[in-house]
Amino acid sequence: MDSTAVARSHWSSRWAFVLVTAGSAIGLGNIWKFPYMTGTNGGSAFVLVYLLCIAFIGVPLLMAETMLGRRGQANPVGSMRRVVAEAGAHPGWIAIGFIGILGALMILSFYSVVAGWILDYAMRSFSGFAGLTKAEAGAAFAALLADPLRLIGWHTVFMILTALVVASGVTSGIERANKIMMPALFAIIVALIVYGIFAADMAAAVRFMFHFDFGAVRREVVLSAMGHAFFTLSLGMGAIMAYGSYLDRGTSIMRTAFYVALADTGIALMAGLAIFAIVFAQGLEPASGPGLILQTLPLAFAQMPGGAVVGPLFFILVIFAAWTSSISLMEPFAAFLIERFGLSRRAAVGGMGLVAWLLGIAVALSFNEWSGFKILGLGIFDLLDTLTTKIMMPLAGLLIALFVGWVMRRHHVAEEMGLSVAQLGIWLNVLRFGSPLAIGLIFLHVVGVIG
Ligand code: PHE
Numbered sequence: 361m362d363s364t365a366v367a368r369s370h371w372s373s374r375w376a377f378v379l380v381t382a383g384s385a386i387g388l389g390n391i392w393k394f395p396y397m398t399g400t401n402g403g404s405a406f407v408l409v410y411l412l413c414i415a416f417i418g419v420p421l422l423m424a425e426t427m428l429g430r431r432g433q434a435n436p437v438g439s440m441r442r443v444v445a446e447a448g449a450h451p452g453w454i455a456i457g458f459i460g461i462l463g464a465l466m467i468l469s470f471y472s473v474v475a476g477w478i479l480d481y482a483m484r485s486f487s488g489f490a491g492l493t494k495a496e497a498g499a500a501f502a503a504l505l506a507d508p509l510r511l512i513g514w515h516t517v518f519m520i521l522t523a524l525v526v527a528s529g530v531t532s533g534i535e536r537a538n539k540i541m542m543p544a545l546f547a548i549i550v551a552l553i554v555y556g557i558f559a560a561d562m563a564a565a566v567r568f569m570f571h572f573d574f575g576a577v578r579r580e581v582v583l584s585a586m587g588h589a590f591f592t593l594s595l596g597m598g599a600i601m602a603y604g605s606y607l608d609r610g611t612s613i614m615r616t617a618f619y620v621a622l623a624d625t626g627i628a629l630m631a632g633l634a635i636f637a638i639v640f641a642q643g644l645e646p647a648s649g650p651g652l653i654l655q656t657l658p659l660a661f662a663q664m665p666g667g668a669v670v671g672p673l674f675f676i677l678v679i680f681a682a683w684t685s686s687i688s689l690m691e692p693f694a695a696f697l698i699e700r701f702g703l704s705r706r707a708a709v710g711g712m713g714l715v716a717w718l719l720g721i722a723v724a725l726s727f728n729e730w731s732g733f734k735i736l737g738l739g740i741f742d743l744l745d746t747l748t749t750k751i752m753m754p755l756a757g758l759l760i761a762l763f764v765g766w767v768m769r770r771h772h773v774a775e776e777m778g779l780s781v782a783q784l785g786i787w788l789n790v791l792r793f794g795s796p797l798a799i800g801l802i803f804l805h806v807v808g809v810i811g
Pocket of ligand 1: 384385386387388389390464467591592593594595597599685686688689
């Protein structure tokens with residue numbers, strides 16, 4: 361690494377990096393998206409493919425992306441530019457950085473709208489859900505979606521919250537907050553599981569999620585599950601690269617990636633179990649879509665002892681988890697604007713936030729006023745989600761695997777990773793053959809459906 365590189369602020373310790381990266385990974389993807397995707401994709405078939413993708417594609421790529429960031433010591437585009445130059449490779453590889461910052465912007469726009477739903481529910485939870493019925497829970501969510509001003513209002517609040525932290529610099533702000541909120545979130549999900557065991561149908565939830573049957577794996581499920589593995593680990597969108605650039609030398613990338621993936625997967629599975637236990641106990645529809653957690657959990661809070669306290673606490677913690685993720689979605693593009701065009705951090709965050717906010721308004725309207733407006737048969741929300749999760753993230757992942765596996769100089773990679781020869785060999789071979797083949801086959805598989 362050239363010694364002229366500007367000194368960047370760094371995390372205070374290895375654990376701090378694990379925490380903030382877990383903070384990026386753990387978010388709405390785990391608590392909102394994983395349960396509803398599991399529900400719409402038939403349960404265990406989706407869970408099975410998702411777990412395989414996390415282990416065989418997600419973890420190796422998490423290591424690769426962290427490594428690129430630490431080696432590059434800059435925003436995703438700047439980092440790619442440096443590592444590409446160092447490898448003497450074609451500048452076209454820098455596209456990895458651009459796909460990332462662009463994708464992060466797109467995700468941020470709908471992420472903020474969904475986080476707005478949670479804010480709305482957090483507010484409502486203070487007056488309690490006592491006496492709420494199944495029908496009322498469904499109607500309440502439908503009413504929220506039908507109200508553009510409420511959606512846009514909460515979306516605005518959430519975007520401002522995100523911008524405030526990113527404007528003050530990520531390394532100081534989020535580190536401290538993460539240390540308290542992440543363990544608290546974990547504790548409250550454990551409490552929901554306990555509720556599921558004693559007061560709801562945990563046995564049915566376990567059966568739904570873990571009764572693996574390879575024969576039940578449908579084509580569309582495979583791409584959805586792979587896309588979700590990327591989404592939940594924050595892969596390919598520059599977030600991990602940006603955070604990796606603040607990581608100290610000498611920290612084991614493999615170990616940290618492993619802890620992050622473990623925590624992320626654990627939270628998702630637990631959230632899924634807690635929610636499906638309620639779904640089956642209440643006779644709700646598992647495949648009811650993006651509103652699933654908001655149509656189920658309030659019923660549990662209405663009935664469980666202490667629900668008046670657990671409810672608000674839960675929603676606040678989910679907002680926090682979403683917040684630490686959205687920060688990591690805003691940081692890559694902002695860092696790019698700062699480092700590439702010399703903007704002040706405030707100006708960069710303001711500009712990036714404004715674009716994401718405007719796009720988010722279109723997302724909010726796609727649930728009501730603009731619900732008839734479709735591109736390629738998809739509304740704006742679905743379109744942004746599909747483009748990023750099913751196309752841009754796997755594509756960026758594929759390119760990262762190929763770049764690290766085939767293009768980078770092996771001794772540079774070895775220097776950065778500090779692995780044993782055997783470990784390095786296995787990991788590099790996964791990146792060279794395993795991940796590209798898996799991602800490629802899944803893409804082809806799906807194209808087969810369409811074509
Ligand atoms: N991983 C985050 C979640 O599960 C979302 C995210 C995606 C964050 C991509 C950063 C980059 O909620």
